[in-house]
Amino acid sequence: MAVTIKEVASAAGVSVSTVSRAFTAPDQVQPQTLQRILDAAAKLGYAPNPAARSLRGGRTGSLGLIIPDINNPFFPPIFKAMQARARRQGYTILAADTDEREFDELETIATVSKRVDGLVLWASMLGEDRLRELAAEIPLVLVNRHVEGIPELRISLTAGISQAAEHLKAYGHTRCVFVNGSRPELERGKSIRESFEAHELSLAELGPYEPRFETGVHAATLVASGDATAVIAHNDLVALGVLHQLAKLDVKVPGAVSVIGIDDTLLAATSTPSLTTIRISADEVATQAADLLIDTIAGRGGGRVVEIGSRLIPRASTGPAPR
Structure with a gap:
């Protein structure tokens, strides 16, 4: 059975989030702690996916986008805009939806993560520990879900x-x-x-x-x-x-x-x-998500939180309250 990030954390005497940072943003971990984590990982035989992927032959040239429901008309324009942004930086996009179910999300991540260099997860239903494990295995950006130490795109309403x-x-x-x-x-x-x-x-x-x-x-x-x-x-x-x-x-x-x-x-x-x-703004969401993930793949993501805003667009469905 594969060694988990929890086992590494236990062996090193640190939290799961600290182990996650050690592999995704090592500059944010104290040198002595980092060395203890690396020693524990080596002893247990733990290797995060980016290292394994490198041994298998390097980058895939693809980014993963996992969304809750492709039937929601909000998401297709985001996929299209993110694809255009990624293409200009030498990537393609592989998108999948979870149908708003946690089990489907787990299965989708397991399948997609083998084929991409990093993942954007939209409003993930997974627990924080599982997300930290995932962030230690593959570059990860969360949208509308905050987990300390994992890069996040936050849409402020x-x-x-x-x-x-x-x-x-x-x-x-x-x-x-x-x-x-x-x-x-x-x-x-x-x-x-x-x-x-x-x-x-x-x-x-x-x-x-x-x-x-x-x-x-x-x-x-x-x-x-x-x-x-x-x-x-x-x-x-x-x-x-x-x-x-x-x-x-x-x-x-x-x-x-x-x-x-x-x-x-x-x-x-x-x-x-x-x-x-x-x-x-679908264009702004797509641009920021793609750029943040590409930075994370390059080791520049850290635990950054990027926020975009919102505004009201009045149309015909609102009017004076009835007397």
Whole structure:
């Protein structure tokens, strides 16, 4: 059985995260500690994947992108933009999705990591120890998941959510619903709750559900039976499900209920009515993710955190609260 990073950490008398840094960012580890870790790894026969890959014949020339759900229209433009960025630096992109399941994520990582020089993991469902083990085996960048010592691309929704709350308040809304499609370890739900509370907007919560179109359909029926006049959805896909079902129920948008999404996908601008949403720039996400991973492969990633922002794009799905 292969030696694990936990066994190396135990033998060296350090944490898993310190072992991870020893292999991914050795300049961040005290020389005596680093030598102790290297000695323990050598004694146990532990070798991280980059070393093994080098022995097998060097770089693959590919970067891995593992995302939660390729059916979400937010992700194809990111894949396309990341592919263009990587191509200019001599790489191709190998993409796969996990269907929002932890077991599928593990299997996908095991398959893809053999064929790439590094991985971008989007909103990973894996535990911190497993992610540290992975970061010790292959250059790794996390998106919207923080683990100390692992490079991260963080998408901050703070500005966009605050603008959304201001937007609804200016239209006279006071009773809002959040359709929650996020997991507890992600910050999206917490940011929405805090921002709406700061703007003195009441916020009922539905979920958490899976972040899919069908979730919005289900949630819309509950919204229609209540007294809320505004909905903010986990993402555009959920918001489009809300719009679809409200139309079937003959609930006017924005006459009776205003709806806001998050992501600003192509469908947000083309839906009926067009969807007010919080924009996350696919080009910026793709560029920063590719550059950070390439830097990490070259040993320059360290534990860097790169943050990109967001902003509200008002469209026809929001308007004055009904009198």
